[in-house]
Amino acid sequence: MATQVTMNFLQELHRYQEEQPYEIFGYPNPDSPIISNCEFKAVDGIPLHNAREEMEKFTLDSTGFMFLNSPSKELLTAQAIEDASGGEDAINAFVQETIGFVKEALHATQVKEWPNEVKSGRYQKDSEDGTSLCVFDSLRYAPCSLNVNEILITATDFSYKGGRDRMEMHLLPEELQLLQSGKYRAILVNAWRPLIKVENAPLVLCDRRSVKNEDIVEADKVLPDKVERGAFVFYRSEHQWYYLPDQTPDELTLFTVWSPQNGHTSSAYQSLIANLPTEDLNSPRRESVELRTIVLLPV
Numbered sequence: 001m002a003t004q005v006t007m008n009f010l011q012e013l014h015r016y017q018e019e020q021p022y023e024i025f026g027y028p029n030p031d032s033p034i035i036s037n038c039e040f041k042a043v044d045g046i047p048l049h050n051a052r053e054e055m056e057k058f059t060l061d062s063t064g065f066m067f068l069n070s071p072s073k074e075l076l077t078a079q080a081i082e083d084a085s086g087g088e089d090a091i092n093a094f095v096q097e098t099i100g101f102v103k104e105a106l107h108a109t110q111v112k113e114w115p116n117e118v119k120s121g122r123y124q125k126d127s128e129d130g131t132s133l134c135v136f137d138s139l140r141y142a143p144c145s146l147n148v149n150e151i152l153i154t155a156t157d158f159s160y161k162g163g164r165d166r167m168e169m170h171l172l173p174e175e176l177q178l179l180q181s182g183k184y185r186a187i188l189v190n191a192w193r194p195l196i197k198v199e200n201a202p203l204v205l206c207d208r209r210s211v212k213n214e215d216i217v218e219a220d221k222v223l224p225d226k227v228e229r230g231a232f233v234f235y236r237s238e239h240q241w242y243y244l245p246d247q248t249p250d251e252l253t254l255f256t257v258w259s260p261q262n263g264h265t266s267s268a269y270q271s272l273i274a275n276l277p278t279e280d281l282n283s284p285r286r287e288s289v290e291l292r293t294i295v296l297l298p299v
Helices: 051-057 078-082 088-106 160-170 173-180
Strands: 003-010 022-024 040-050 065-069 110-113 122-126 132-136 139-141 184-194 203-206 216-222 227-233 241-243 251-258 273-275 288-298
Touching (some): 003 227, 088 288, 160 184, 173 184, 203 251
Parallel strands (some): 040 241
Antiparallel strands (some): 132 139, 139 288, 216 227
16 A cells, blocks of 8 residues: 655746746855746655565566665775764775666666766765765765654656766766767666665655656756756656665665657656655654766667
C-alpha cells in the first residue's frame, strides 16, 4: 500500500506563458536571499510507492532510475569528507570505485565524472535548500534532515537544452567527435549512495514515463557567473513516485539527469527528485554522497 505524502509543485500561472520562471542566487551579494518569480503550491495525498516491492522493474531506459546492490570497499565517512586537512586519497578511491560500478551496470564504453562549481579541492557552502553542502570536485555531500512539518520540493537539475549544454561543456573535442560519428551517445547519470542507513529524508524519484512534455517548464537558474537551464514540474495525478525504504550504504541509486533522445519527457528529463520527511524527530539526519558522471554508450 502506498504512503500518502504532500509535495510542492510549480503553479500553472498564465505569466509562465509570457515569461520564463527564474531564480536568482547570490545577487547583489553571496548571502542575499533568492530572487524569483516562481510560485509553488502544496498538493496533499500523493501516493508514494515502496520500490522494494518491485525492484526488478526499475532501469534507466524505462523509469529513469535503478538500484544496485553494490557494497563499497572504499565507503567514505562524513568526517573524511568534511576534514579539509586530508582525505583526498579516500575520496578519489571512492570516486573511481563508483565510476566502475556505473560502467559495469550500464555496459558503458566510458564513464567520467564531471566537476561541480570549483575546479578542484574541497570546499563547503550552503546549498539552495539551506543544508550544508560539502563538495570535492565531482562529489557532493549534503547532510539532510527533515521533519513531518516540512514539505517535499520536487526538483530537476536541467532542462533538455540545459543538460545538453552542460554535457558539451565537459566533454573533450575527441569525445564530442565520437558522439558526432553516430556510433556513441552520451547521458548524464548521477550515482547516489547513503553513508549510513537512511532513516530521515530518503530520496524520492518519479517514473519518468509518467511525465509528459507539457508537465515540464524550463526555468533559468541565475548564478553569479552563469545562467543554467533547469526545469520545474506541474502537478499531475498520473505521476508515479517511488522511494527505497531503509536504504543502506550497500545500495547505490543511479538516475538519469539528461539523455539526448528527443521527444517524450521520459527521454529528455531526469527522474524528478525530492526528499521524504520523517515523523521521528530523533532519527539521525541522512548522510549521503552523490557523484555526477557523463556516460558514453555504444548506439
